[in-house]
Amino acid sequence: MLAVAKDYRSAAITPSEKVMLYYVEKLAKEPASIKERDIGALRRAGFSDRDIFDINQIASYFNYVNRIADGLGVQLE
Secondary structure, rough: OOHHHHHHHOOOHHHHHHHHHHHHHHHHOOOHHHHHHHHHHHHHHHHHHHHHHHHHHHHHHHHHHHHHHHOOOOOOO
């Protein structure tokens, strides 16, 4: 898990997981840059439309919560 957090691109995970993490990273850092080709890459990696919806919702939720915490100056315990 630590290897994934440090650099998922070189971590020992499946190609599908790398495609998913690329999408999640792009969604977090540059959400307006998401294009149909990004969704297509997820589909080609074997993710269903429901999977893609879930990936999007979970990543977006954590981004939302983190931004609220950062905006309020919440400190980690």
